[in-house]
Amino acid sequence: MSVLSGKNIVKKYGKETVLKNVNIEIETGKIYGLIGRNGAGKTTLLSVLTAQNPATKGEITLDGNPVWENEKSLSRICYSRELSPVTMFGPNNFKVKDYLNAAKAFYVNWDGEYAKELVKLFNIDIKKKISKLSKGMMSAVTIIIALASKAEITILDEPVAGLDVVAREQFYKLIIEEYSETGRTFIISTHIIEEAASLFERVIIIDNGEIKFQENTEEFLARAYRISGDADAVDKATEGLKVYHPESLGRNKVVTVLADKPDENFAEGVQVEAVSLQNLFYAMCTNEGREAM
Amino acid sequence: MSDLSKRAAKYYLVQGVRLFIAVLLGMTFVGTVWILTHFGETNYVESVFYRIFSLGTVFMIMMNFMYSVYSPGWYDSMVLSMGARRKDIFWGVLIKQITFIVCYAIFLSLMSILTSRPERIKSIMMSSAVSLFMGAAGIIVGHAVKKYGRIVYHIFLIIVLGVGSGSLVMLEHREHVFTLGNATKYVIAMAGLLLFVIMEFVIYRLNKKSMVA
Numbered sequence: 339m340s341v342l343s344g345k346n347i348v349k350k351y352g353k354e355t356v357l358k359n360v361n362i363e364i365e366t367g368k369i370y371g372l373i374g375r376n377g378a379g380k381t382t383l384l385s386v387l388t389a390q391n392p393a394t395k396g397e398i399t400l401d402g403n404p405v406w407e408n409e410k411s412l413s414r415i416c417y418s419r420e421l422s423p424v425t426m427f428g429p430n431n432f433k434v435k436d437y438l439n440a441a442k443a444f445y446v447n448w449d450g451e452y453a454k455e456l457v458k459l460f461n462i463d464i465k466k467k468i469s470k471l472s473k474g475m476m477s478a479v480t481i482i483i484a485l486a487s488k489a490e491i492t493i494l495d496e497p498v499a500g501l502d503v504v505a506r507e508q509f510y511k512l513i514i515e516e517y518s519e520t521g522r523t524f525i526i527s528t529h530i531i532e533e534a535a536s537l538f539e540r541v542i543i544i545d546n547g548e549i550k551f552q553e554n555t556e557e558f559l560a561r562a563y564r565i566s567g568d569a570d571a572v573d574k575a576t577e578g579l580k581v582y583h584p585e586s587l588g589r590n591k592v593v594t595v596l597a598d599k600p601d602e603n604f605a606e607g608v609q610v611e612a613v614s615l616q617n618l619f620y621a622m623c624t625n626e627g628r629e630a631m
Numbered sequence: 632m633s634d635l636s637k638r639a640a641k642y643y644l645v646q647g648v649r650l651f652i653a654v655l656l657g658m659t660f661v662g663t664v665w666i667l668t669h670f671g672e673t674n675y676v677e678s679v680f681y682r683i684f685s686l687g688t689v690f691m692i693m694m695n696f697m698y699s700v701y702s703p704g705w706y707d708s709m710v711l712s713m714g715a716r717r718k719d720i721f722w723g724v725l726i727k728q729i730t731f732i733v734c735y736a737i738f739l740s741l742m743s744i745l746t747s748r749p750e751r752i753k754s755i756m757m758s759s760a761v762s763l764f765m766g767a768a769g770i771i772v773g774h775a776v777k778k779y780g781r782i783v784y785h786i787f788l789i790i791v792l793g794v795g796s797g798s799l800v801m802l803e804h805r806e807h808v809f810t811l812g813n814a815t816k817y818v819i820a821m822a823g824l825l826l827f828v829i830m831e832f833v834i835y836r837l838n839k840k841s842m843v844a
């Protein structure tokens with residue numbers, strides 16, 4: 339098993355610190371979900387981990403070898419970024435085939451036949467300019483590049499943004515197929531948590547430039563509970579636990595808690611329910627007192 | 632030379648040839664329009680070829696500059712996002728520019744020989760050197776645009792227009808700052824090459840920390 343590791347990563351843009359002493363370990367052969375709010379530092383973290391952007395401080399290695407300007411490490415990684423319809427000079431006039439040709443040139447394990455299959459599957463016209471594609475089609479192009487790269491560590495940034503439900507299901511199916519056939523590592527950064535949650539073997543939650551959790555998804559969710567009931571009973575049941583997003587309605591109270599370990603023995607008089615990844619993430623973010631951006 | 636360097640070199644070589652073919656098609660279109668417009672006039676073949684030659688040398692310089700401006704924030708950014716190293720991009724861009732200029736210089740030289748005007752080859756060599764220099768300048772402007780935004784590009788264009796207009800006015804009034812006689816083309820070519828080399832050192836340093844835009 340290989341490890342992509344980032345130690346004490348700091349990234350500053352001018353005076354703003356976007357990543358604050360981040361430590362992260364990506365073990366190969368797993369599917370990771372990277373979750374965070376807009377501006378949490380997801381894209382920056384992925385850019386730094388893949389040497390697309392330099393870190394201000396810190397060390398990034400793959401199996402102990404630096405990733406920065408290292409062919410051996412870079413040839414094992416694909417970070418398929420979101421495409422933009424505009425550049426700083428105007429519309430992005432590159433055609434889809436220009437991106438595919440560049441990918442073919444630079445990804446050492448590029449699978450041209452697979453790329454053609456995917457182009458057909460997502461119904462993409464490769465002669466079209468990027469600026470003329472819909473948001474969903476642009477996402478499909480990044481998915482095609484990521485999957486056909488056949489890179490050992492494949493990273494997708496918001497891959498399902500703009501995709502319709504059929505295309506999203508196709509994407510999840512492709513990821514599962516590819517993972518079961520090759521054991522490739524996938525890191526998927528997404529906002530659509532509920533749909534993708536079952537894919538993630540491990541989940542990484544980033545908030546305000548810091549990694550809050552980095553854990554096996556099942557174990558993580560096994561520690562999370564939604565507790566409701568009379569306010570006093572809820573307070574008593576959750577004493578000593580980290581409480582997120584408390585809501586009160588008259589004498590009733592609802593909270594989300596994250597215990598240190600799975601615990602079914604809460605005090606009597608309260609209702610205990612499991613929490614989905616999306617609801618847990620929502621509760622955690624809301625708890626920080628920062629509403630919708 | 633590593634495998635990645637070879638793949639990057641091949642990719643950029645193809646880009647250089649593609650750029651040449653695109654400009655060549657543009658030139659062919661303009662040339663055809665001129666031929667049709669001047670058909671039947673006295674010495675129209677020589678006149679049209681002279682125009683194409685003059686436009687061709689300007690095209691060589693301007694197109695290399697324009698594409699170079701786009702390079703750091705667009706083309707190279709895409710390549711960097713696909714796992715290329717910064718040093719591969721540095722050498723790749725050089726390969727692309729040199730491929731374009733060499734192809735173009737060969738094309739113009741052949742035209743000069745075919746029209747029995749081999750003395751134009753000196754001008755082509757000078758334009759090639761100036762094109763290299765403008766290509767390097769374009770990359771530096773491109774890095775500045777990437778960092779500070781399009782305002783840099785507009786400022787640069789204003790400076791170029793100012794200097795260009797000033798030069799034209801001086802030429803019109805025969806007010807030369809200095810005269811070089813027969814050595815003019817050689818001096819300009821040498822100055823262009825010297826500035827190109829200096830700028831490449833600057834580009835190498837800028838490239839070392841470049842980021843995906």
